[in-house]
Amino acid sequence: MNPVEPLKTVQSRTVVLAVADVDTDQIIPARFLTTTSREGLGAKLFHDWRYLPDGAPNPDFVLNQPAANGCRILVADRNFGCGSSREHAPWALTDYGFRAVVSSEIADIFRSNALKNGLLPIIVDADTLAWLLEHPGVEVTIDVAASTLSLPNGSVVSYPIDAFSRYCLLEGIDQLGYLRKHDNEIRRFEESRSWTP
Amino acid sequence: MSTDSPRTLFEKIWSEHVVVEETADTPAVLYIDLHLIHEVTTPQAFSLLREKGLPVRRPGLTLATMDHSTPTTPVSSFKDLEIVGEGAAKQVLRMEQNCRDFGLELLGFDSGLRGIVHVIGPELGATQPGKTIVCGDSHTSTHGAFGALAFGIGTTEVGHVLATQCLLQRKPKTLLIEVAGRLRPGVSAKDVILATIGQIGVDGGTGHVIEYRGVPISAMDMEARMTICNMSIEAGARAGMIAPDDTTFEYLEGRPRAPAGADWERAIARWRALPSDDEATFDRTVTVDADRLEPMVTFGTNPGMVVPISAPVPGDGDASFRKSLEYMQVAPNKPLTDTRVDVVFVGSCTNSRLSDLKQAAAILEGRTIASGVRMLVVPGSQQVKKAAEELGLDQIFRAAGAEWRESGCSMCLGMNGDTVPAGQLCVSTSNRNFEGRQGKGARTILASPLTAAASAVEGRVADPRRYLE
Numbered sequence: 175m176n177p178v179e180p181l182k183t184v185q186s187r188t189v190v191l192a193v194a195d196v197d198t199d200q201i202i203p204a205r206f207l208t209t210t211s212r213e214g215l216g217a218k219l220f221h222d223w224r225y226l227p228d229g230a231p232n233p234d235f236v237l238n239q240p241a242a243n244g245c246r247i248l249v250a251d252r253n254f255g256c257g258s259s260r261e262h263a264p265w266a267l268t269d270y271g272f273r274a275v276v277s278s279e280i281a282d283i284f285r286s287n288a289l290k291n292g293l294l295p296i297i298v299d300a301d302t303l304a305w306l307l308e309h310p311g312v313e314v315t316i317d318v319a320a321s322t323l324s325l326p327n328g329s330v331v332s333y334p335i336d337a338f339s340r341y342c343l344l345e346g347i348d349q350l351g352y353l354r355k356h357d358n359e360i361r362r363f364e365e366s367r368s369w370t371p
Numbered sequence: 372m373s374t375d376s377p378r379t380l381f382e383k384i385w386s387e388h389v390v391v392e393e394t395a396d397t398p399a400v401l402y403i404d405l406h407l408i409h410e411v412t413t414p415q416a417f418s419l420l421r422e423k424g425l426p427v428r429r430p431g432l433t434l435a436t437m438d439h440s441t442p443t444t445p446v447s448s449f450k451d452l453e454i455v456g457e458g459a460a461k462q463v464l465r466m467e468q469n470c471r472d473f474g475l476e477l478l479g480f481d482s483g484l485r486g487i488v489h490v491i492g493p494e495l496g497a498t499q500p501g502k503t504i505v506c507g508d509s510h511t512s513t514h515g516a517f518g519a520l521a522f523g524i525g526t527t528e529v530g531h532v533l534a535t536q537c538l539l540q541r542k543p544k545t546l547l548i549e550v551a552g553r554l555r556p557g558v559s560a561k562d563v564i565l566a567t568i569g570q571i572g573v574d575g576g577t578g579h580v581i582e583y584r585g586v587p588i589s590a591m592d593m594e595a596r597m598t599i600c601n602m603s604i605e606a607g608a609r610a611g612m613i614a615p616d617d618t619t620f621e622y623l624e625g626r627p628r629a630p631a632g633a634d635w636e637r638a639i640a641r642w643r644a645l646p647s648d649d650e651a652t653f654d655r656t657v658t659v660d661a662d663r664l665e666p667m668v669t670f671g672t673n674p675g676m677v678v679p680i681s682a683p684v685p686g687d688g689d690a691s692f693r694k695s696l697e698y699m700q701v702a703p704n705k706p707l708t709d710t711r712v713d714v715v716f717v718g719s720c721t722n723s724r725l726s727d728l729k730q731a732a733a734i735l736e737g738r739t740i741a742s743g744v745r746m747l748v749v750p751g752s753q754q755v756k757k758a759a760e761e762l763g764l765d766q767i768f769r770a771a772g773a774e775w776r777e778s779g780c781s782m783c784l785g786m787n788g789d790t791v792p793a794g795q796l797c798v799s800t801s802n803r804n805f806e807g808r809q810g811k812g813a814r815t816i817l818a819s820p821l822t823a824a825a826s827a828v829e830g831r832v833a834d835p836r837r838y839l840e
């Protein structure tokens with residue numbers, strides 16, 4: 175895994191997936207997890223919604239519509255990314271080209287995984303989400319430093335993000351490197367414990 | 372916070388494992404006592420270690436097994452694995468290689484101790500009260516049944532733990548789920564947790580660690596408690612926990628990786644101090660009424676879409692609800708009983724331990740499964756398999772017409788070739804009824820082992836209580 179590229183802004187039209195509780199089995203079905211690398215998963219993103227049983231693209235699925243081309247922001251109904259802890263889900267989304275997912279609620283593990291892979295999990299209030307769901311394809315801008323989402327209707331919505339995660343995204347910081355800097359503290363902790371696991 | 376102020380079970384474990392305190396700008400560095408690993412979510416983490424030239428910091432705190440991609444039909448060698456799927460075989464071989472290269476003990480393909488990672492941790496006594504336990508798998512919450520803080524992580528974090536034995540974490544909130552009343556016959560732990568998820572919703576626990584409490588919980592054996600904590604993630608929670616008590620200690624005593632001798636006495640003393648203090652407060656509290664519970668069955672495509680078996684499926688909902696019913700081919704306003712069943716799966720880290728198999732066998736004994744139904748019974752570990760065979764449960768399952776398999780995740784997620792064919796309906800003791808979870812186009816109804824067995828006998832979704840007279 176290469177150090178994450180710094181991510182400062184995302185400006186793109188949106189793709190709208192008006193489905194609630196999109197689970198990681200939909201994002202990337204389990205049968206595609208028998209990989210030992212992280213490349214190439216974009217081709218399998220939303221596989222069972224995206225392709226018909228004969229393998230042809232499902233014309234009704236939003237990613238197969240011409241307007242979806244080049245979009246880097248996915249808007250989905252509440253509770254996106256629930257289910258398994260598979261990091262293959264954010265890998266598939268970023269490999270496909272997405273840089274942000276917007277919903278009114280995003281599952282914990284998915285959110286944590288996304289932040290480590292340069293995919294912004296953007297949580298907005300229900301009204302903002304409703305507006306975005308009703309206006310597919312609008313151009314929005316995400317400012318990572320300001321933690322805001324600017325909509326074409328003029329509103330600028332802030333979203334919550336942990337200060338540390340934001341810093342890592344902006345600077346392209348590798349969190350493992352940060353953890354390893356605490357080696358002395360970890361050693362001291364291990365030595366001072368009253369019991370050993 | 373002074374250590375004298377009342378604290379929850381979670382807070383006690385959390386604070387004992389903080390290596391570096393969290394600040395407004397930085398998360399806490401949290402020490403991990405037990406790292407469980409399996410073949411699906413680790414290859415990329417080991418690649419990272421190789422790239423950076425890093426060793427595994429504490430191989431002794433890492434427990435490795437293979438469960439997701441492994442076949443459950445008896446195969447004698449890795450060569451046979453190729454049949455199951457090239458990708459799966461490669462993953463299994465890669466796991467062997469990684470464990471060899473990094474000096475990790477692997478309870479691998481040939482080990483009699485192999486099994487679903489969340490079944491073998493407790494079985495070996497590696498899962499213990501007060502530990503922090505992680506795994507690249509969301510059902511790590513299972514281990515919370517022992518009063519451990521156990522949660523699922525992604526592959527990047529697996530790399531963090533391998534390299535540093537630590538994780539960067541923000542402290543989650545706490546949610547107390549108080550189960551009040553008494554369970555009626557035929558109502559099991561699975562029904563309690565399904566009803567709980569139905570009540571609070573699949574996102575009801577997001578951002579929280581759940582502690583389960585109440586008379587029915589205390590009365591449960593460890594296997595039932597594991598079923599409860601296992602599905603905490605289906606409510607969106609980070610983890611689920613139950614305070615350790617004598618039931619916990621009895622289960623652990625004498626297990627190979629549990630403390631022994633004087634260490635055991637010291638451990639017990641330490642564990643007795645773990646339960647939440649009386650005055651400790653939670654960020655939220657929810658009460659679940661056990662008296663009213665029935666066997667529960669899911670009708671939709673997430674575990675929160677659940678009804679008591681005698682109750683009708685709800686009549687209406689939003690677009691996602693309608694999409695879900697359409698996928699399931701389920702009619703609103705009618706109970707699910709009498710819906711024809713094609714496949715029955717008894718297995719998964721939710722319900723594949725000996726007590727689960729015993730419950731299913733109790734219904735199947737002297738009966739046969741309905742014609743046209745395929746039933747798969749997959750023990751959670753090779754040890755569970757052996758124990759079940761010693762009790763003759765395999766004979767009961769076989770005589771009833773069910774398939775008796777080697778251990779593994781199997782049809783819970785259909786990665787190993789055990790899948791439900793498109794369009795078919797499966798009553799499953801697993802934990803996820805997502806679209807296609809058990810195979811592309813498969814339809815899943817989640818239920819207890821009792822309900823699954825009764826449904827196999829009748830060939831339709833069936834209430835197990837009539838078999839329990």
Ligand code: SF4
Nearest residue numbers: 510719720780783784
């Ligand atoms: S049994 Fe199912 S839920 Fe449990 S670890 Fe295996 S795949 Fe995951």
